[in-house]
Amino acid sequence: MPPGVPTDWYASLVRALRPWGGRIAVDTSDAPLLALAGQFPGAAPDLLKPNSEELAQLTGADAERLEAEAKAGDPTGCVTAARALVDRGVTAVMATLGAAGAVLVTAEGAWHASPPQITVRSTVGAGDSSVAGYILAETRGGTPAERLATAVAYGSAAAALAGTTLPRPDQLERDAVTVRALA
Numbered sequence: 001m002p003p004g005v006p007t008d009w010y011a012s013l014v015r016a017l018r019p020w021g022g023r024i025a026v027d028t029s030d031a032p033l034l035a036l037a038g039q040f041p042g043a044a045p046d047l048l049k050p051n052s053e054e055l056a057q058l059t060g061a062d063a064e065r066l067e068a069e070a071k072a073g074d075p076t077g078c079v080t081a082a083r084a085l086v087d088r089g090v091t092a093v094m095a096t097l098g099a100a101g102a103v104l105v106t107a108e109g110a111w112h113a114s115p116p117q118i119t120v121r122s123t124v125g126a127g128d129s130s131v132a133g134y135i136l137a138e139t140r141g142g143t144p145a146e147r148l149a150t151a152v153a154y155g156s157a158a159a160a161l162a163g164t165t166l167p168r169p170d171q172l173e174r175d176a177v178t179v180r181a182l183a
């Protein structure tokens, strides 16, 4: 956030942008995230992209446990936490879970995507690349499962690159991402 703006700036921004008809994605943490959520559903975005820590901040869950359970094949805790935010007005919640991939929850359903096996070089900005991948797939009319898979492919490609280098489409391992629909 720019220095000096109030903590509830994202909440104000979402409300101000709504009448203009675009779609809004928010990826934030700590006090600005809690301030945004405090104004759901009025300030609910179309996409919220918490990582496990941010999902825990919002719902009181244990972040390490959420990631460990998802990595072991049981993302139920993440889905429950994300669904609570969908119930409060967010159209899509994509919770990224580091090496455990990501979970997507919408009113239509829930999906978990497992990432490719990569050699991690820098996870800084991996979440940003996940958001970019999601938006790219959505603008191409992708299904929820395709949006999630593209998000995880871009996030993992970013994590495999040094520093904040952004992945190019030819660096994706899209076919190594597996998506599973959840109940």
Ligand SMILES: Nc1ncnc2c1ncn2[C@@H]1O[C@H](COP(=O)(O)OP(=O)(O)OP(=O)(O)O)[C@@H](O)[C@H]1O
Residues within 6 Å of the ligand: 050, 051, 052, 096, 097, 098, 099, 100, 101, 102, 115, 116, 117, 118, 120, 123, 124, 125, 126, 127, 128, 129, 130, 151, 152, 153, 154, 155, 156, 157, 159
């Ligand atoms: N160890 C890993 N193996 C494979 N993929 C990974 C790994 N760590 C991160 N990723 C990929 O990056 C995505 C985003 O990671 P993470 O959940 O750590 O985001 P984040 O904490 O929001 O990152 P940041 O805020 O630094 O951009 C994951 O969904 C996954 O696709």
Ligand SMILES: [Mg+2]
Residues within 6 Å of the ligand: 027, 051, 127, 128
């Ligand atoms: Mg992040």
